[in-house]
Amino acid sequence: MEEKKKKEYPREKKKEEWEEKKKEEECKPFYFPYNVPVSRSSATTIERFSPSLQRFGNCSIICTPNLEATPLAVAIGPYHHGSPQFQEMEQVKRTTMEEFCRGASQQCEAVREKVLSLVAPARSCYAGERQLRHLKDGDFAEMMFLDGWFLLQFMVSMCPDDPDASPEADLLMSKAEVHTRIDDIARDLLLLENQVPWPVIEALMELWPAVPVDRFLSLMASVFNVGNKDIGDNSTAELLLARNHDKDQLPTPPHLLGLFYRRQVGMARTQSLRVPRLSSLSSTAVELAEMGVKLTASKTKMFGDMSMSKRRPGLSLSGELSLAPVVLNNLTACWLINMAAYEACLGATQADNFAVSSYISVLALLMNRKEDTQELRAKGIINSAFCDKATLGFFKALAPHLHVGHRYYQVFQQLQEYRQERWVWIAVHRFLYKNIKTIIAVLSVIGVLTGLFKTILSVKQHQQ
Incomplete structure (x- = not known):
């Protein structure tokens, strides 16, 4: 019997050591690999919607299939041309462009020639160049000129120097096809598949002294902000457009969507991060409230400014999770x-990628x-125009198709x-959070009984 125990002992010891090692590996963090940019092997910057996000259109409660990728009012670029x-x-593009060029014919011809010289690099910006071979260089250049001109003229028309000026004097807004579909046109100009190379x-900016980009x-x-208030001083678009800044820090945007994306995300954070195992990533909004973690809206309103603080100012035991507020419609x-689809195209080509995808996730x-x-x-x-079920369905249906990056981890x-450092406080706070109504009711009853007892006692004292 004793010999049998001696033989089994090494096996039991090895089993215990194996279990301890397994626990250590489960708790051991890993490092997110992309803390430096990876250069692109291709000049393609305007790609088609990824298959995973196309599948999302079929399961979304809000969006109909491919609605998120397809323009409604105007085609910009070759994909929907x-x-x-x-x-x-x-026809509206061509008519209004001809009206514009009548007053500046020489300048328009000079810019046309410049756009024609950009045909080869512009073609290489689009995915599946073979699909564009039906467009000759002259036709492609004319499309670029016409679409780019319409894009810039729409910006000028939407942001006039004199907001009280009559729309009848404006080249675009005087056209019923434009002023009756302003919302659809604005939507279409920020679609991934509806872009012109920067x-x-x-x-084309040579045709205007100052385009109000x-x-x-x-x-x-x-439209993302509650109350429709502008970001104001936190805007980075002016910095991104300035040509006298360091190009390594502020590279030329690939297109308008890319510039808008940078504006909404903010500056990159390139530090390497130690991140926990994915199995630990589970906390709902209600669970956070029970744990004593307060949800707050970030002041910058940029999707990249997500932060979790283990201590709130003045309340050292409570935490705070800050996220950008968003209007959802x-x-x-x-x-x-479309910004998430743009991130999917970028992949690991820049440090601290997938900011919008991380926010959604x-x-x-x-x-x-x-x-x-x-x-x-x-x-x-969240300030959603949809019901709770549709809002929940939107984020839950989209998240599985997205990558995540530094900010998420x-x-x-x-x-x-x-959780590890405040486990005692979390237990106490969760008990108080779940039973606060009962505690208040009990304290109220005790207060009433105490008052009655004092009243009875005072009456007895007077009688004596």
């Missing part, structure tokens, strides 16, 4: 999807039930540390 539904707007835009982007960005849902993790959606509404994080790394 020639579609019968845009012929009316194509060098073409820069060449920053004001236009501010106007577009306001058909327009903003469409733009969020964090919100999806915070929502499992309608109560979580209501908590996010109450804290001012940073939030949950700090949340994991908060």
Whole structure:
């Protein structure tokens, strides 16, 4: 019997050592690999929607299939060029452009020649160049000139120097096809598949002394903000457009969507981060409230400014999770999807990538039930035009198709540390949070009974 025990002992010891090693590996953090940019092997910057996000269109409660990728009113660039539904707007483009060039014919011809010289690099910006071979260089250059001109003229028309000026005097707004579909046109100009390469835009800017690009982007960005207030001093578009800044820090944007994306995300954070195991990433909005973590809206309102603080000012035991507030409706849902699709095209080509995808994924993790959606509404994080079920469905359906990056992992790394360091406080706070009504009711009853007891005691004392 004793010999049998001696033989089994080494096996039991090895089993214990193996279990301990397994636990250590489960708790051991790993490092997110992309802390430096990876150069692109291709000049392609305007790609088609990824298959995963196309599948999202089929399962979304809000969006119909491919609605997020397809323009509604105007085609910009070659992907949707020639579609019968845009012929009316194509005629408006050509008519208004001819009217504009009558007053500046020499300048227009010079810019046309410059755009023609950009045909080869502009073609290489689009994915699937073979699909564009039916367009000759002259036709492609004319399309670039016409679409780029329309884009810049729309910016000028949307942000006039004199806001009280009559729209009848404006080249575009005087056309019924334009002023009756302003919302659809604005939506279409920020679609991934509806872009013109930025060098073409820069060449066309010679036709205007100052195109209000920053004001236009501010106007577009306001639809994401509660109360439609502009980001104001936090805007980075002016810095991104300035040509005298360091090109390594502020590279030329690939197109208008890329510039808008940078504006909404903010500056990159390139530090390497230690991140927890994915199995630990599970906390809903209601669970955070129970743990004593307060949800707050970030002041900058940029999607990249997510942060989890283990200590709130003045309340050292409580935590704070800060996220950008967002208005969710058909327009903003469409733009969020297109910015996420743009990130998918970038991949690991820049440090601290997938900021918008990380933002969407964090919100999806915070929502499992309608109560979580209501908590996010109450804290001012989400202001949705959709019902709780549709809002929950949007984030839950989109998140599985997205990649995540530094910002996503940073939030949950700090949340994991908060759980480990404040486990006693969390238990106490959770008990108080769940039973606060009962505690208040009991204290009220005790207060009433105490008052009655004092009254009875005082009456007895008077009688004596």
